[in-house]
Amino acid sequence: MEELILLTGFMGAGKSAVAREVAKRLSWKVVDLDEMIEAREERTISSIFESQGEDFFRDREHEALKDALNMRGVVVACGGGVLLRGENRAILKGHALFNLNASFKELYRRICGTGDTRPLARCNREELEKLYESREHLYREVPSQIETEGRDPEVIADEIVKRYFSRGEAV
Numbered sequence: 001m002e003e004l005i006l007l008t009g010f011m012g013a014g015k016s017a018v019a020r021e022v023a024k025r026l027s028w029k030v031v032d033l034d035e036m037i038e039a040r041e042e043r044t045i046s047s048i049f050e051s052q053g054e055d056f057f058r059d060r061e062h063e064a065l066k067d068a069l070n071m072r073g074v075v076v077a078c079g080g081g082v083l084l085r086g087e088n089r090a091i092l093k094g095h096a097l098f099n100l101n102a103s104f105k106e107l108y109r110r111i112c113g114t115g116d117t118r119p120l121a122r123c124n125r126e127e128l129e130k131l132y133e134s135r136e137h138l139y140r141e142v143p144s145q146i147e148t149e150g151r152d153p154e155v156i157a158d159e160i161v162k163r164y165f166s167r168g169e170a171v
């Protein structure tokens with residue numbers, strides 16, 4: 001079995017926290033696509049969005065994803081927009097990809113409860129809900145869905161590890 005797990009889901013779904021817990025359980029490393037992009041570009045995601053726009057960022061995200069798919073012994077926390085591009089959805093097929101779910105109400109609380117710096121969030125509830133609704137179908141299309149609402153990252157990570165090892169049966 002390929003030693004690679006990928007996590008997706010809307011902003012605030014808990015991808016980074018859950019990735020850390022999954023990696024701890026498997027003694028693997030965490031790879032965060034946003035951090036990979038920031039390190040390569042030597043600036044923050046916000047500054048990339050500001051100076052070069054979303055398309056440029058999506059190109060870098062695609063490259064980072066392609067590279068991450070060649071890694072082993074890693075849990076990859078993808079950015080919340082990774083499923084927007086068909087080419088990303090295509091190359092993710094066949095890999096152990098888990099989508100982390102929560103209701104919009106809960107996601108909004110998690111994203112905006114403590115102030116946020118994500119360029120696409122801006123914490124305007126209506127705008128953010130529109131963004132969520134425009135993407136919901138993409139998250140739902142991921143075969144392996146993980147419910148996160150009211151659950152701690154540790155519990156979610158246990159479920160992911162269990163389902164990862166039973167892949168081929170039913171995930």
Ligand code: S3P
Pocket residue numbers: 009010011012015034045078079080081082118119120
């Ligand atoms: C984005 C989500 C962010 C980051 C960028 C765009 C999105 O990642 O990739 O700000 O389009 O949903 P997180 O989901 O890790 O916040």
